[in-house]
Amino acid sequence: MAIRVLIAKPGLDGHDRGALVIAQGLRDAGMEVIYTGIRQTPKQIVAAAIQEDVACIGLSSLSGAHMNSFLEVARLLREQNAENILLIGGGVIPDEDVATLKGAGVSEVFLPGSTIASIAKYIEENVKTRDLSFDIGGCTVKGVHHVGVLVNNIDDILPFYLQTLVFHVVADEQLTEHGVRSVILAANDSLVELIEPIHSASSAAKQLASRGPGVHHIAYEVEDLEACLARLTQLGMRLVDSAPRVGAQGHLVAFVHPKSTGGALTELVQTKRGETDAR
């Protein structure tokens, strides 16, 4: 997937030769580039970056206002929890300012004389690709979604997660179809699901009786669950669920049998549209 970059001119400076040349150069290097035009406030730049879902912001200033505008963009990114956006800058910037900028959220500063190739390379090597997706033959797997842990009593173990590990509760549901209570806990990007059987006929209850509490399953987020199940069937894998079911938080889920996965119960999750980023 092409890296999306926002090239922006903060402040009143109208010298946009550099910004335009970099924008074109990064496009030619295969990136998707949005150029804001001149006279943008830091607020407008951060809003555009979030709205356009870019992986990198490149700021250009030749008027000496960089200590003001670059630092304000960095501050706003922190404030909006968007620090994962790589922030770089360039222009007429004295060495001692470069050091300050780099200590305050600007990852790199490119001075006159930098080549487009060096800037493109830096971006490629340093953007945080939030989307760790890989393709398993027509079905995109986006990465680990959560780990499920089977317990005797959720309320007994909650203090460990909430106080010692500082997770917070995202959902607490009775999944009658699965015969369990499910509590989803989150800390930053990590999710853990605690599972407690609510009636003795459930498979979770049987497993608890035979193997005791512990790690229950690992769940991967997929883009299209039906396509994934079709692909796994095609590969001859044994599925617990041959069709998607509704699981915790209303997401579509299906389990793959441990026999096909080296002993680890594996869940596939297709999140409800638009909720991936809010998790």
Next chain:
Amino acid sequence: MGEGQGRPLKLTGEGLIQDGERETTEISKPSGIPTKRVYEPQDGVLAEEYERRLGRPGEFPFTRGVKKSMYRGKLWTMRQYAGYGSAEQTNKRFRYLLSAGQTGLSVAFDLPTQIGYDASHPMSNGEVGKVGVSVSSLLDMEALFHEIPLDEVSTSMTINAPAAILLAMYLVVAEKQTVPWDKVAGTVQNDILKEYVARGTYIFPPEPSMRLTVDVMEFCRRHVPRWNTISISGYHMREAGATAVQELAFTLADAIAYVRAAQKRGLEVDEFAPRLSFFFNAHNDFFEEIAKFRAARRMWAHIMRDQFGAKDERSMQLRFHTQTAGSTLTAAQPENNVVRVTMQALSAVLGGTQSLHTNAFDEALALPTEESARTALRTQQIIAYETHVADTVDPLAGSYYLESLTDSLEREASRYLAEIDAMGGAVAAISSGYMQREIHRAAYEAQRRIDAQEQVVVGVNRFAAVSEAPSHNLLQVDPNLQASCTKRLSDLRRNRDEAVVNECLSSLRAAANGTDNLMPSIIAAVRAYATIGEMCDALRDVFGEYHPSVF
């Protein structure tokens, strides 16, 4: 010195041009003009063509210069662009430059001033006093020219969208020094068209902006006869990436648009054209730059005489200011920039410039310090007083190569002019983004050539130093300046007569809604200490603001 001692010296020949390499390879230049290995008499100007193609110095078509005696009569004006921080600080720098032998002032305003915001406006955050001096009201202008006699110096002001307002402030300061307006000399840049193309300090849309430009021309013709009402600038387009040919063509295209606009107002060509002046860039390609200046003079003379029917020779004489090319300065090994500036300045002098700004070597890093600004001025003085290049007029005339190059530049630029004319002129070519796209393409190509090492930048992509010298002392602008300017503004608002200010601003608004020349209402508002932000806001109310499409 000590660092390299004891280390064995290795001669790798890296970066050097190989024997014979330049004999066979084609020399390609951004302008697209090819260079032959050698030029011969038939490439130059034959004796029988002399009068028609060159003319004697001071005679049509002025290829050799606008004055008969050129620098034998008077050296070019050494006019260093300066300004930073507060009006008081810049006043100090001005007085220093005048005492160091500078012969004219050139004011750099900060971006809020250039875009018509008071220093206290939120859009001014971080920009106050940065690229020039902050001027919000007459109070600042008084401080800026404190104890500088305005009947003795000429002052050039790089101001465009609010040029009428800053000129009004200058005239009111002269008034307070009891200097009559007909003794006041100087220039306002007042060239809005190139702001849309390259420099970016526009406020209003093209049509009302052109009206303000012509208002200044009309007003000065009557009241400030020694004032150059516009400095039609190729400089910034060149900085934005234009080739020499584009710089020449687009500048003349803009000039033609201004002449047409003034004619439409009912002004006679010979009434205003003698006060039009130009501003060009002196870039790295030494001979091409000299040829550009000479071609510009010849083209303008023909345009004014043949296209606009000018009768007064002064209307046909292209007088210009030159600045060395800031974009050629490197942040690496900054002392090399002194040499670049020297060569560029020499091309401007050999091209017959009327005034010159030489850049300071540290401008790729920050605004110049007093020390680097002095070296820049000294560079001009060494050219003027030590090298003898100014002893004879147009010393390179008749060079087979230079005359051939002058013809090529004229031919290529004329091609662009015809194209722009077919589009409906400069305003149309700018509105459609044509000039912007052409310049951007050239800029991108220049960067590609540098990155691919097809174009050499010494100290950057060839002969780069392994270890960089520590950076020099750089100029710091007081970060609290915005706060002190804001306080000065609130003090001003307490002390001035608000009723008079409001009345002046409503008359300005009313005048803007009509068709009268705006200068008298602007001067009245300036006298009442209305601020630049207040005056521009009044005009914004009527004219609206310009929002460019991104080309």
